[in-house]
Amino acid sequence: MGKRIFLSLMAVCLLLSACGHNQKDEQKTSIRIGISLYRGDDTFINNIRSEIEDKAKDYERENGIKVTLDIQDAKGSQNTQNNQVDRFISLGCDVLCINPVDRMEASGMIEKAIAAKVPVVFFNRQPVEEDMNRWEYLYYIGVDAKETAILQGQMVVDMYAKEPGAVDLNGDGVVNYVLLEGESSHQDSLIRTEWSIRSLKDGGVPIEKITGGIANWERSQGSALMEQWLMQYPDTIELVISNNDDMALGAIDALERAEAGDVNVIGIDGTTQGLEAVKSGKMLGTVSANKEIYASAIVELAAGCALGRETPKEYPLVDGTYYWAPQEIFVFEESDK
Ligand code: GAL
Numbered sequence: 001m002g003k004r005i006f007l008s009l010m011a012v013c014l015l016l017s018a019c020g021h022n023q024k025d026e027q028k029t030s031i032r033i034g035i036s037l038y039r040g041d042d043t044f045i046n047n048i049r050s051e052i053e054d055k056a057k058d059y060e061r062e063n064g065i066k067v068t069l070d071i072q073d074a075k076g077s078q079n080t081q082n083n084q085v086d087r088f089i090s091l092g093c094d095v096l097c098i099n100p101v102d103r104m105e106a107s108g109m110i111e112k113a114i115a116a117k118v119p120v121v122f123f124n125r126q127p128v129e130e131d132m133n134r135w136e137y138l139y140y141i142g143v144d145a146k147e148t149a150i151l152q153g154q155m156v157v158d159m160y161a162k163e164p165g166a167v168d169l170n171g172d173g174v175v176n177y178v179l180l181e182g183e184s185s186h187q188d189s190l191i192r193t194e195w196s197i198r199s200l201k202d203g204g205v206p207i208e209k210i211t212g213g214i215a216n217w218e219r220s221q222g223s224a225l226m227e228q229w230l231m232q233y234p235d236t237i238e239l240v241i242s243n244n245d246d247m248a249l250g251a252i253d254a255l256e257r258a259e260a261g262d263v264n265v266i267g268i269d270g271t272t273q274g275l276e277a278v279k280s281g282k283m284l285g286t287v288s289a290n291k292e293i294y295a296s297a298i299v300e301l302a303a304g305c306a307l308g309r310e311t312p313k314e315y316p317l318v319d320g321t322y323y324w325a326p327q328e329i330f331v332f333e334e335s336d337k
């Protein structure tokens with residue numbers, strides 16, 4: 001009798017170590033994943049969305065499981081996103097993948113998920129730790145912002161070490177820069193800004209800030225700020241450090257309009273347009289999450305949760321909760337032209 005109790009306890013423990021609340025369900029042949037994007041018109045998020053769609057098809061093919069993705073755009077409204085979560089749950093989604101509108105306000109969605117026992121994979125906009133600790137079946141997939149920023153600074157450090165005149169354009173021993181920042185509430189903005197600058201300074205580039213401003217990840221806002229700065233500080237700016245590619249591309253638009261072509265611009269994201277700009281020499285470089293791995297991690301983890309399987313070993317979770325996707329740099333080479 002004692003042994004039987006021990007064995008059933010073991011079985012419960014095994015079930016609990018599986019991803020998701022579901023009992024291991026080998027019979028399940030189809031799953032439904034509810035995905036909510038903070039803004040469907042965000043370039044980087046759009047790139048990730050396409051990869052998720054591709055990876056879901058790969059998953060279907062490789063595992064013989066039908067995967068239905070229900071992808072919704074919250075259009076920048078937390079209220080809309082909360083309603084989307086309600087709808088996903090009422091439609092019987094097995095798991096949710098959420099790119100929160102307001103990462104500080106994830107608790108409402110978390111409470112709904114806990115009540116319905118539906119696991120959640122958050123991505124790109126990181127909820128606060130206190131919220132992430134509310135339940136075992138909450139996960140986060142993103143990139144390490146400090147690593148991104150150090151890589152971004154490194155691109156200029158390497159260039160300066162090779163050819164100082166390519167960075168310090170007027171050769172006065174100082175590299176004058178402007179800074180374009182993302183949303184102030186986003187975890188990436190502050191960390192990227194701080195560590196890009198640190199990595200440039202530590203790498204021996206004599207930088208000096210002219211000015212900076214928040215352009216909320218947007219190309220048009222980046223362009224407007226840059227246009228203003230070019231008028232305020234004519235023939236002074238040598239480097240544009242941008243928290244993402246879209247704002248960097250906006251700065252390039254303004255530089256082109258002002259016919260001030262020499263200024264170096266660095267971005268982050270490796271979006272399709274960003275990579276094109278690097279290839280053509282308009283942008284010095286960008287840092288990118290490996291989007292295939294990023295999206296695979298989302299799909300594999302979500303599908304594993306939906307099926308009540310173990311978390312996939314290829315995507316090791318830090319503290320059982322966080323997966324950090326690897327990153328790479330893309331720098332302009334003369335030979336790319
Ligand atoms: C950042 C990315 C930005 C924007 C933002 C949205 O990680 O660099 O371009 O997509 O996420 O949350």
